[in-house]
Amino acid sequence: MADNTVPQAQSPPLANDRAAEIKTLALQLGFDVVGITSARSPQHAAWFTQWLAQGFHAGLAYMERRQAERVDPQRVLPGARSVVVVGMNYYSGDPVGPGRVARYAQGQLDYHDVLAPRLATLAARICAWGAEARWYVDTGPVLERDFAERAGVGFIGKHTNLISRRYGNWLVLGAVLTTLDLPADPPARNLCGRCTRCLEACPTGAIVAPFQLDARRCISFWTIEWRGRIPEEWRIAIGDRLFGCDDCLEVCPWNRFAQHAAAAEFRPRALPALTEMLTWDDRQFREFFQHTPIFRLKRGPFLRNVCIVLGNCGDSAALPALERALHDPDPLVREHAEWAITQVRTRRPKLHSEKPP
Ligand code: SF4
Ligand code: SF4
Numbered sequence: 177m178a179d180n181t182v183p184q185a186q187s188p189p190l191a192n193d194r195a196a197e198i199k200t201l202a203l204q205l206g207f208d209v210v211g212i213t214s215a216r217s218p219q220h221a222a223w224f225t226q227w228l229a230q231g232f233h234a235g236l237a238y239m240e241r242r243q244a245e246r247v248d249p250q251r252v253l254p255g256a257r258s259v260v261v262v263g264m265n266y267y268s269g270d271p272v273g274p275g276r277v278a279r280y281a282q283g284q285l286d287y288h289d290v291l292a293p294r295l296a297t298l299a300a301r302i303c304a305w306g307a308e309a310r311w312y313v314d315t316g317p318v319l320e321r322d323f324a325e326r327a328g329v330g331f332i333g334k335h336t337n338l339i340s341r342r343y344g345n346w347l348v349l350g351a352v353l354t355t356l357d358l359p360a361d362p363p364a365r366n367l368c369g370r371c372t373r374c375l376e377a378c379p380t381g382a383i384v385a386p387f388q389l390d391a392r393r394c395i396s397f398w399t400i401e402w403r404g405r406i407p408e409e410w411r412i413a414i415g416d417r418l419f420g421c422d423d424c425l426e427v428c429p430w431n432r433f434a435q436h437a438a439a440a441e442f443r444p445r446a447l448p449a450l451t452e453m454l455t456w457d458d459r460q461f462r463e464f465f466q467h468t469p470i471f472r473l474k475r476g477p478f479l480r481n482v483c484i485v486l487g488n489c490g491d492s493a494a495l496p497a498l499e500r501a502l503h504d505p506d507p508l509v510r511e512h513a514e515w516a517i518t519q520v521r522t523r524r525p526k527l528h529s530e531k532p533p
Pocket of ligand 1: 335377378379380381382383389393394395396421422423424425
């Protein structure tokens with residue numbers, strides 16, 4: 177979790193001037209959008225509690241851990257009055273396959289590391305006015321998307337991600353909670369209308385209803401969050417997705433406003449061939465992926481994904497590499513390599529996902 181507290185300093189001056197200064201600084205720091213909202217409970221707090229109760233979070237421990245704080249910012253920062261929400265555009269052109277990687281993970285650096293120093297600078301400026309501030313990137317006990325919608329940064333679409341009218345579906349978010357009382361921006365309103373493209377595009381039916389995502393059915397969960405064996409009924413649905421899935425984001429009509437990211441850290445870099453990565457040991461994996469989101473998955477689960485994609489591609493040229501992987505020190509890799517070999521030998525290519533039962 178990326179969070180930090182900066183100690184209190186002097187007394188706060190005029191709220192409007194402070195808000196304007198914070199926004200100017202945020203843009204100077206390279207954030208593409210910034211908005212401010214009050215620190216009252218997120219509007220979807222009850223929905224979030226119900227979502228957890230239904231098990232839609234797929235048992236993700238970090239979601240469960242600080243549940244009370246997520247629905248009550250006062251538990252995160254007593255006396256919090258405002259939340260400054262920032263977004264950074266990470267759109268980086270069209271992905272290439274096979275072996276598709278979610279756009280946010282195609283760059284050189286993990287977005288947590290891109291946002292963190294900038295958020296720390298923003299929080300330090302606020303603290304210099306005598307207020308307290310705590311900043312978060314994504315995994316802290318803060319429902320950034322809710323605050324982002326209320327701060328006018330974008331609206332939450334039916335796929336449950338944030339959509340910006342200026343950047344489409346491609347923003348990463350950060351938030352600064354502060355005891356400073358700042359004027360709130362008008363909230364964004366939902367602009368999905370009658371569109372249902374994301375629900376129809378989801379290859380696994382994970383968007384079980386508008387605004388309801390069942391992570392247990394989501395390819396991003398299985399290929400990014402889940403570290404163990406992937407049940408066989410999900411492997412074919414994964415298709416050629418090596419790390420994550422952007423299908424529900426890609427089809428959203430609001431992407432017509434997408435712009436290429438200004439931040440160089442988000443420029444995509446080419447991956448070696450899947451069969452080459454399958455030969456990597458821990459050191460080679462670390463050298464290539466350190467500082468990227470893929471590094472957090474670790475070598476074994478990543479090579480598990482490589483095996484699944486090779487199995488689904490069905491190219492017999494991958495057989496020698498897969499056969500070598502049968503002797504991998506990690507049993508997770510061995511088991512998925514064995515499955516992939518069977519797929520290549522016995523089945524037609526599965527580049528297009530098939531919905532699991
Ligand atoms: S990320 Fe992929 S699997 Fe998950 S909800 Fe979106 S389209 Fe469905
Ligand atoms: S694809 Fe359509 S329904 Fe889904 S989030 Fe975008 S606008 Fe909303």
